[in-house]
Amino acid sequence: MKPAPFAYHRPHDLEDVLALLDELGEDAKILAGGQSLTPMLALRLTFFENLVDISRLAELQGVERRGDTVWVGAGTTHAAVGVDEVVRADVPLLNRVTPLIGHFQIRNRGTLGGAVAHADPAGEYPTTALTLDAVIEATSSSGRREIPATEFFTGLWETTLAPGEVLTAVGFPVWGGRSGFAVHEFARRHGDFAIAGATVATEIDDDDRVRRCNIGLLGLGSTPRRAREAEQAAVGRALSDLQTPAAAEELGRLAMRGLDDIPADQQGSVSYRTRVGAAMVSRAITDAVTEASRENAYA
Template structure:
């Protein structure tokens, strides 16, 4: 393999209140996608890919995660870009959230993604954080996984065994867990381009601006010529160990007359599907459930209004 030699970063273990310094690790800098996955395969579970580092680095500092090897993806070509491909919009996994936020192509073709992006942290986070990093990290309170679910996005991966495509509905498997193998990298995401008579909205509640959401919803709606719901997608975040769809609420709304559907009913149905809702110092399960129902209702109402052209 032709990659830059690893460097060992020796960091003393120092405590600063609730923070610690990360342990020592070897920093690998591959220059091709093949070299990156070969490194992950060779080093096994002691290795972790790093892109923008906006999720991984805080976990390393807090010792929530410890890896002996970091495989840096910054110099791997082909992981960045925004392109129209076969009637869909492809976004490279290494594309920064800031690039997505300011892209006219994204705002026109995939409005839900464009509207969710400014809700991610603050501009410094978005200037380094990547869409692939957010999806692969699979934080339960993150916006992008819910958007991918609501839009039926397809996630493209690469490993020593070749390429494959994973539907968003099968990608997120649990708390900080996805269907990616240890030696597999997320390389790109394909989103359907908005159609006529469609509407999109994201609603979330956080105690402070730029905090993680306690509860949130991403909604996509498409109407037919009779103003009935042809298709809808509801992605939930902050309401479980990982982002979730609300299939019962979607099924109940599909085929119905948009004007006759009660947004509050959609919200309550979406919450009734959840087997468990987290309870912590930020809010009880009952509180999050009530807030979640309101977030779904608000997003549903806004998406339908946009689809109707109101």
């Protein structure tokens, strides 16, 4: 199929983008990398009278560390994120999830901001932002505001972005001390959407106990989500305890508790996705804790 007719706009800068959005109102849709929106338009799953292309705006591209936060411009491609040395050193989880996104053609065109704004529950970047307690920068003609990732995702492909707002950057906190990170996901083939997956960030204190444990889940609901019960059960546990298979499996089961909207489709039933999700959490926790326990863990 082909998309329904639409008007295409390519503004020269962010100021022009905001003016266009104010003028066009709800008839406009932001086009970032287009790797999610274009197929939906082509299949006529969605329709917009106006597409506003921000993919070539230099002011929305790049990576910069400011204090204890790494800010990634919304127009920065997945490929650029994947090779950035600041991301690799200071936000290793973001670096590690990038190769799992689609295929290299998608990573060359898709953008971090587009992925986060699309809010796909099986998307690696939305889940990573949620796991790391990132901050979403939204800009409109009225000014800028920062939205915690924990408040950003509201439903399937839905966010708290207001009409006329553009996601312009995402700020990822830098975890210090003895921290470890891991991602595990299962897909039928490399490049397919994950049936289920988990991203984990942990921090170990000087007494070899878990100070922080954030667990993100992807493909297990209508939004990216956090496994709060499992996180709480991990905090305060001794490092030696969490490194046992029994403890990791226990936290995997806890992470699945209370999930009432796990999807079922041709890729797997609810019970199958639940088992896969628990296994992915267990593996990611084991890897993250092991990394955090090393003397050369990220500091």
